[in-house]
Amino acid sequence: MDYKQLIIDSVNSKAAYYEELAMKIHEHPETAYNEVKACAWMAEALKENGFEVEVGLYGMPTSIRATWGSGRPIIGLLAEYDALPGLSQKQSTVHDPVVEGGPGHGCGHNLLGVGTLAAAIAIKDDLEQNGLEGTIVFYGCPAEEVLSGKPFMAREGAFKELDMAIAYHPGAAPGVSGGTMTGLNSAIFHFKGKTAHAGGAPWLGRSALDAAEITSVGANYLREHIKDGIRIHYSYKEAGTAPNIVPDRASVWYYVRAFDRADIEDTYKRLIKCAEGAAHMTETELEVEFLGGCYNTMPNATIAKVLHETLGEIPDTEWTQEEKDWADAMNKNSPLNNGQPVPPLKDELPPISHEKFSASSDVGDVQHIVPCASFTTTTANSLSGSHTWMITCCSGNSIGFKGMIRAGKVMAAAAGKFYRDPQLVKAAKADFEKDMDGKTYVCPIPKDIPIPQPEK
Numbered sequence: 001m002d003y004k005q006l007i008i009d010s011v012n013s014k015a016a017y018y019e020e021l022a023m024k025i026h027e028h029p030e031t032a033y034n035e036v037k038a039c040a041w042m043a044e045a046l047k048e049n050g051f052e053v054e055v056g057l058y059g060m061p062t063s064i065r066a067t068w069g070s071g072r073p074i075i076g077l078l079a080e081y082d083a084l085p086g087l088s089q090k091q092s093t094v095h096d097p098v099v100e101g102g103p104g105h106g107c108g109h110n111l112l113g114v115g116t117l118a119a120a121i122a123i124k125d126d127l128e129q130n131g132l133e134g135t136i137v138f139y140g141c142p143a144e145e146v147l148s149g150k151p152f153m154a155r156e157g158a159f160k161e162l163d164m165a166i167a168y169h170p171g172a173a174p175g176v177s178g179g180t181m182t183g184l185n186s187a188i189f190h191f192k193g194k195t196a197h198a199g200g201a202p203w204l205g206r207s208a209l210d211a212a213e214i215t216s217v218g219a220n221y222l223r224e225h226i227k228d229g230i231r232i233h234y235s236y237k238e239a240g241t242a243p244n245i246v247p248d249r250a251s252v253w254y255y256v257r258a259f260d261r262a263d264i265e266d267t268y269k270r271l272i273k274c275a276e277g278a279a280h281m282t283e284t285e286l287e288v289e290f291l292g293g294c295y296n297t298m299p300n301a302t303i304a305k306v307l308h309e310t311l312g313e314i315p316d317t318e319w320t321q322e323e324k325d326w327a328d329a330m331n332k333n334s335p336l337n338n339g340q341p342v343p344p345l346k347d348e349l350p351p352i353s354h355e356k357f358s359a360s361s362d363v364g365d366v367q368h369i370v371p372c373a374s375f376t377t378t379t380a381n382s383l384s385g386s387h388t389w390m391i392t393c394c395s396g397n398s399i400g401f402k403g404m405i406r407a408g409k410v411m412a413a414a415a416g417k418f419y420r421d422p423q424l425v426k427a428a429k430a431d432f433e434k435d436m437d438g439k440t441y442v443c444p445i446p447k448d449i450p451i452p453q454p455e456k
Ligand SMILES: [Zn+2]
Pocket: 107, 108, 109, 144, 169
C-alpha cells in the first residue's frame, strides 16, 4: 500500500479517539507551566500506542519526551498543550465565556498537541509496517504562550539529539511560512524607594513610580536610535497605591522584540541602562527580573518546501453546510470584519509566504538548534484572528477537529518523505548550516533563572 494512504488510514481509524482527547484538553484549559492534566493525558495516549514515554524531564513537570523506533534519521515532532488566560468561550458564535475571565484554548494548542500525537502514531505505523529505519521523538513542550517553554527545554539539553524537527500550528488557512517572526526578551524592572507623606513631607520620599516612569521616558527616547522593526512595549505591574503616599514600590514589565537575536540583546542592554539611569536619578534601587527570551523564527527552506508540497497532496477538509454557516456567523461578529466578502473557511493553499511578522513563537529556538519548519491547517473561521474567543470556540468543535485530523496526516506524510530519502535530510541540514552562518545556539535564558513550576 502507498505509505500516504497508510498514514491517512491510520489517522482516520483513530479519529474519534483523537477528537475525544482534544475535547478533554479543551474542556480543562490549563495555562503555561500548569498543563498537568493535558500532559498526563497525552503521555498516557503515547504509552497506550507503544511509545517509550518520559514525563517531567528538563526540570519541567509538564514536559514529555516520547520515542519510538531506532537509527537515523531522528525526527522530532513539537507538541504544545497550554491555554491562554481570559479566553474562556462557550459553543456560541457570539462572545460568551464558560467562566468569566477564565482560561481557554484561544490559540488551539489542544489541537496542536493532539494533531501532533496523531502524526507520531501514524509515523510509527508507517515505519513499522514498511520496515523502515528511523526514530521519532515526540516532545511535549510546556508554556509556549509565555515563549519560554522551548528555550528552557533547550537550556536543559532538549532537541540537539535530532536530525530535524517538524512543527504544526492550528490556523485560519492552510499554509507554510518561510518568513521570520520576532524573538524577544521579557523582563520586569522592580524599583524600591522610600515612602513618605506626599503632601506633608515629600522631600523624605524617593518615588519608585518616578523611576518606573523615567525608565519609560528613556525607553521612548531610545526608540529613535534603534533599527527599523525592533519593538519595545511595556505595561505597569505596580504603580503605587494613593496620590498622598510616595510609592516605595513600582514595577514595569518590558518586551524587546526583533528579527535577530543580536538586535534583541543590544536593545535590551540599552533598555537596562534606561532603568539604571532612572534608579540613579531617583535614588531608588533597581532589581531586574528576567522572565525569559526566545529566538526569532528561522524556518528551514527544505522542510518548508516538503510541508507545502505535502499539504497539496493530502485532500482538503470537507466542510458541512452547518460548519460553513457557523464560521460565517462568527465572521460577522469578528472585529476583523470590514464588510468585504470572505469565504467562511479558507481551504486554498497559498504559496509559501516570506512575510515578516512581529509576533513571536518559541519554535524559533528549536529552529536555531536543528533544521525545523512548521505549517498550519484550517481549524477556525477565516476572520478568527489570533488569540481570540473564536479560536477557543472552533478548537472545541468539528471545525477544529477536522483541521487537526488533516494536520496529523500532513505531518506524518511529510516525515515519511524524510525517512525515505537521506538526501532530503542532508539538504535540510545544508540549509540550516547556511542560515546559521557559523553561529551557534546560545540559550537566551541564563542558567540561574529558575524554571516556573505548576501552581499546585
Ligand atoms: Zn499558539
